[in-house]
Amino acid sequence: MNMPTPNLKNEFRIIGKSVKREDVIEKVTGAGSYVSDLKPVGMLYGKIKRADVAHARIRRIDVSKALAYPGVKAVLTHEDVPRVLHYGSPHPRSASCTKDQFILDNKVRFIGEGVAAVAAISEEIADEALDLIEVDYEELPAVFTPEEAIRPGAPLIHDVGPGGNLVLEPVRVERGDVEKGFAEADFVLEGEFSGGRPVPAYMEPNVCLADWDGSNKLTFWTSTQTAFMVRGILAEVLGLPVNKVRVLVDHMGGGFGAKQDCFQHEFLCALLAKATRRPVRMEFTRRETFIAGRSRHPFKLWLKQGFRNDGTITARDMKIVYDSGAYGSHGPGVTIVGTNSATSLYRCENVRLDGRCVYTNTPIAGAFRGYGVVQTYYALDIQMDEAAERLGVDPADLKRKNAVGEGDIAPSGHPIVGRGLEACIEHGIAGFDWKARRSLDRRPDPSRPHIRKGWGVGCEMHGSSAYPGIKEQGNAVVKVNEDGSITLMTGAAGLGTGAHTALAQIVAEELGVLFESVSVVHGDTDAVPWDIGAFASHTTYLVGSAARIAAGKAHSGVLERASAKANVPVEELMLVDGVIHVTGQPGLTMTVAEAMGPSKGIPAANILGKGTYEPTKSYSFAAHFVEVTVDTGTGLVQVDRVMPVHDVGKVIHPIAAQGQIEGGIQQGIGHTLTEDYVIDTTNGRSLNAGLVDYKMPLSMDMPEIDTVILEAAPDPSGPWGAKGVGEDPIIAIGPAIANAIHDAIGVRFRHYPITPEDILNALKQREDQ
Amino acid sequence: MKQIVELIINGDSHDVIVEEHRSLLDTLREEAGLTGTKKGCDVGDCGACTVLVDGQPVNACLMLAVEASGKRVETVEGLQSASGALHPLQDAFMRHGASQCGFCTPGILMMARQLLEENPDPTDEEIRFGLSGNICRCTGYTKIFDAIRSAAQEMRTTRETEVTL
Numbered sequence: 001m002n003m004p005t006p007n008l009k010n011e012f013r014i015i016g017k018s019v020k021r022e023d024v025i026e027k028v029t030g031a032g033s034y035v036s037d038l039k040p041v042g043m044l045y046g047k048i049k050r051a052d053v054a055h056a057r058i059r060r061i062d063v064s065k066a067l068a069y070p071g072v073k074a075v076l077t078h079e080d081v082p083r084v085l086h087y088g089s090p091h092p093r094s095a096s097c098t099k100d101q102f103i104l105d106n107k108v109r110f111i112g113e114g115v116a117a118v119a120a121i122s123e124e125i126a127d128e129a130l131d132l133i134e135v136d137y138e139e140l141p142a143v144f145t146p147e148e149a150i151r152p153g154a155p156l157i158h159d160v161g162p163g164g165n166l167v168l169e170p171v172r173v174e175r176g177d178v179e180k181g182f183a184e185a186d187f188v189l190e191g192e193f194s195g196g197r198p199v200p201a202y203m204e205p206n207v208c209l210a211d212w213d214g215s216n217k218l219t220f221w222t223s224t225q226t227a228f229m230v231r232g233i234l235a236e237v238l239g240l241p242v243n244k245v246r247v248l249v250d251h252m253g254g255g256f257g258a259k260q261d262c263f264q265h266e267f268l269c270a271l272l273a274k275a276t277r278r279p280v281r282m283e284f285t286r287r288e289t290f291i292a293g294r295s296r297h298p299f300k301l302w303l304k305q306g307f308r309n310d311g312t313i314t315a316r317d318m319k320i321v322y323d324s325g326a327y328g329s330h331g332p333g334v335t336i337v338g339t340n341s342a343t344s345l346y347r348c349e350n351v352r353l354d355g356r357c358v359y360t361n362t363p364i365a366g367a368f369r370g371y372g373v374v375q376t377y378y379a380l381d382i383q384m385d386e387a388a389e390r391l392g393v394d395p396a397d398l399k400r401k402n403a404v405g406e407g408d409i410a411p412s413g414h415p416i417v418g419r420g421l422e423a424c425i426e427h428g429i430a431g432f433d434w435k436a437r438r439s440l441d442r443r444p445d446p447s448r449p450h451i452r453k454g455w456g457v458g459c460e461m462h463g464s465s466a467y468p469g470i471k472e473q474g475n476a477v478v479k480v481n482e483d484g485s486i487t488l489m490t491g492a493a494g495l496g497t498g499a500h501t502a503l504a505q506i507v508a509e510e511l512g513v514l515f516e517s518v519s520v521v522h523g524d525t526d527a528v529p530w531d532i533g534a535f536a537s538h539t540t541y542l543v544g545s546a547a548r549i550a551a552g553k554a555h556s557g558v559l560e561r562a563s564a565k566a567n568v569p570v571e572e573l574m575l576v577d578g579v580i581h582v583t584g585q586p587g588l589t590m591t592v593a594e595a596m597g598p599s600k601g602i603p604a605a606n607i608l609g610k611g612t613y614e615p616t617k618s619y620s621f622a623a624h625f626v627e628v629t630v631d632t633g634t635g636l637v638q639v640d641r642v643m644p645v646h647d648v649g650k651v652i653h654p655i656a657a658q659g660q661i662e663g664g665i666q667q668g669i670g671h672t673l674t675e676d677y678v679i680d681t682t683n684g685r686s687l688n689a690g691l692v693d694y695k696m697p698l699s700m701d702m703p704e705i706d707t708v709i710l711e712a713a714p715d716p717s718g719p720w721g722a723k724g725v726g727e728d729p730i731i732a733i734g735p736a737i738a739n740a741i742h743d744a745i746g747v748r749f750r751h752y753p754i755t756p757e758d759i760l761n762a763l764k765q766r767e768d769q
Numbered sequence: 770m771k772q773i774v775e776l777i778i779n780g781d782s783h784d785v786i787v788e789e790h791r792s793l794l795d796t797l798r799e800e801a802g803l804t805g806t807k808k809g810c811d812v813g814d815c816g817a818c819t820v821l822v823d824g825q826p827v828n829a830c831l832m833l834a835v836e837a838s839g840k841r842v843e844t845v846e847g848l849q850s851a852s853g854a855l856h857p858l859q860d861a862f863m864r865h866g867a868s869q870c871g872f873c874t875p876g877i878l879m880m881a882r883q884l885l886e887e888n889p890d891p892t893d894e895e896i897r898f899g900l901s902g903n904i905c906r907c908t909g910y911t912k913i914f915d916a917i918r919s920a921a922q923e924m925r926t927t928r929e930t931e932v933t934l
Contacts, residue, residue, distance in 0.1 A: 020863055027871030028859040028878065030805020030845035037804035203809050203817055203872035203906050253807070253872030254907055286810035496870025496907050655866040655912070662909030663869065691814035691904065699900040702910045 046282035054684035055142035098328030112291035181315025181350030185306025196676030204253020226533030290689035294366025338372025381735035418713025420621035420647030454744025458736030464724030482604030484593030491531025498656030512575030537724025550611030618715035635756030649723035664729025779847030816903030819876035845875035869907035
């Protein structure tokens with residue numbers, strides 16, 4: 001492990017300040033370049049023919065009519081594309097991906113899977129050509145739920161994998177002695193939990209653009225979080241060296257994890273461009289982002305825990321099944337991370353966990369913010385609330401008592417640094433006025449007896465980085481230009497989180513220059529250092545550390561040049577805000593520009609700082625406190641107020657971090673109350689693949705959010721102790737809302753989304769009893 | 770059938786040859802080369818393509834180019850002044866972190882501009898209602914509300930100063 005030198009600074013000039021994000025100018029002026037904004041001369045439009053059967057063999061595809069249609073330039077089927085089994089999720093050869101996809105197969109595994117692709121001179125012609133492609137299917141029996149899929153004799157969806165429609169061998173985690181733990185318990189709680197299929201619904205539909213030059217080099221613009229992984233997998237499948245594939249991404253319209261995969265359309269776009277020798281752009285419709293994008297994994301979970309009367313958890317037994325849909329994608333990673341996460345959050349010595357991931361004939365689940373953990377912590381946190389109710393104690397107090405902290409081992413096997421979770425809970429109890437609110441008179445207002453208020457708290461922890469599932473590396477190059485300006489080169493993608501701004505802040509701080517003097521070059525695999533991708537809440541943590549190391553080296557280079565120029569020993573020089581001072585000699589200064597200026601007629605030295613960083617893991621924590629109003633007449637739940645309290649270590653850009661948190665709250669409210677991409681479990685058809693029928697919280701639905709960011713438990717493995725923040729805010733909000741609904745109406749829900757129908761049915765059921 | 774349509778976009782006259790079925794959105798992006806306006810759903814659900822036509826907000830994906838013939842179309846590219854000065858809304862969006870991935874931003878800026886045109890001093894509820902047809906998936910909206918409130922305040926102050934002068 002290559003830890004940076006410990007930070008002794010306690011005064012920061014740029015870190016911790018909400019500097020103006022210069023990358024946003026392009027976004028507010030409309031000048032920013034997203035892939036769908038590009039239109040090279042001669043560009044063709046690509047479209048995909050999608051299957052309308054859930055499970056079938058393709059007997060024959062007739063494309064003759066489509067090929068003859070005026071304006072159609074190429075049609076590809078499984079007979080025309082390389083048959084290379086590949087990883088849907090192109091993480092570098094780790095346990096978290098599975099090799100089960102062909103670009104186009106002679107078999108169909110879900111309704112909506114691509115079976116052919118067309119390139120034409122307009123989108124309309126391409127669309128019309130799709131209708132002219134005739135496919136003769138031999139239909140196969142299909143399964144649409146994990147229960148059906150794992151039943152003995154169920155039709156097998158893949159030839160690969162451990163069999164029985166399992167995506168990977170069951171993940172089993174055992175620690176301590178569970179039976180002994182249950183024997184020591186004063187009471188045992190047991191429950192079943194489940195969750196639907198929320199989708200990331202990023203605003204920019206998936207899009208890519210491919211162009212080949214005369215030297216057989218592919219230039220590929222794509223909206224991806226993992227440009228180098230796309231480069232690697234395209235090169236591998238197309239049989240090219242990586243320097244013959246250049247992947248470019250400038251601005252991208254969100255991803256939330258799901259744009260980590262290498263998608264079917266990306267291969268097809270490259271191959272259509274090759275076949276036509278013309279640039280081809282392929283852009284999903286919004287419907288396609290549902291059908292052919294990636295969702296969170298639907299899940300079923302059984303959880304049994306033993307408790308002592310003092311609130312101690314004596315044993316935890318959990319089984320979880322994730323529904324991967326038709327392909328593995330991130331199923332293995334999600335299963336490993338999600339299952340292991342249940343060793344933690346609330347301390348327990350005796351743990352037995354079993355995690356499975358199952359293929360079904362439904363659209364593909366993939367990576368999504370809160371990777372596997374949203375599901376398990378929903379269950380853990382709600383059951384903790386149930387325990388508090390049984391014990392007659394305040395759930396916030398019980399959660400604080402059992403919160404993991406310093407001295408405990410994290411799910412990754414690493415020791416936890418600090419007491420971040422306790423700090424978050426304590427701050428929220430005070431800041432939210434929790435005790436007073438919870439003890440308010442619960443009798444309903446006689447004039448509005450159907451209106452009930454409730455308060456809930458949910459907790460979470462989440463790792464910065466995907467280690468140990470993936471061995472990660474961050475890289476950065478910092479270049480000092482001849483006029484004293486600084487260029488940071490990074491492979492990290494900009495999803496919209498503000499990561500490039502944070503990286504520039506880190507460089508400016510470490511180098512000792514003004515933030516405004518640093519510009520960032522990114523998004524071109526030919527020009528920037530290798531990057532693993534922007535995911536796992538790790539860009540600021542991982543690439544930030546690399547940038548800090550690189551900036552430190554550039555700092556030394558600048559001082560050495562100044563030292564030679566001014567004939568002053570390096571040790572006596574200090575660089576602050578772009579000005580080099582000589583210790584003990586006030587007034588004797590030299591700017592970085594002067595230091596970099598001509599010396600013996602040579603105007604600039606080649607000062608480059610390179611940084612590489614391989615961290616292990618750190619954990620961020622949060623407690624979310626919410627107030628809800630439940631209308632028992634309509635079943636509607638309104639989230640009125642949220643106080644998300646987050647420990648992120650050292651915060652680099654407070655407004656950007658708050659923005660991440662508030663966006664996560666919005667998605668989490670959606671998950672918990674309204675969002676579910678529904679697949680008909682009788683035939684595998686999508687029922688709500690559009691933004692009207694898939695209900696997300698909009699401006700009118702958002703509560704008051706009082707975001708609190710603590711720097712309670714800085715982790716030395718991140719820059720100045722910084723940890724990740726991106727995924728955390730979507731995790732705790734769900735159980736917080738479920739717990740608040742229980743507080744309001746006394747009904748315990750153990751699934752999401754909790755719909756008005758669920759609430760009305762539960763209230764009616766209680767009335768009938 | 771193709772026809773020539775005259776669109777007055779951000780004050781400039783554009784003669785574009787389009788099919789009758791071509792949306793204003795595709796025409797702006799593909800024919801006029803003004804790609805600031807984004808396509809988030811193409812069926813009027815998300816508001817990413819909001820532009821102003823004769824001062825009224827429309828989803829450009831739901832209007833045909835031929836329907837906009839001879840009308841004044843305002844897009845995000847026209848918000849910045851000719852001298853390069855940012856509109857107060859643009860500046861406020863940058864300062865308040867109201868733009869994350871930025872894909873919904875042009876549509877929200879245009880909707881906010883029209884909102885403040887009609888109502889220079891909106892309440893929080895009025896801002897929320899005004900944005901109810903624009904989906905943002907990144908920010909949780911709170912920073913957008915902050916930015917619009919801030920820009921409204923700045924624009925009112927500027928107007929008062931101008932009146933006093």
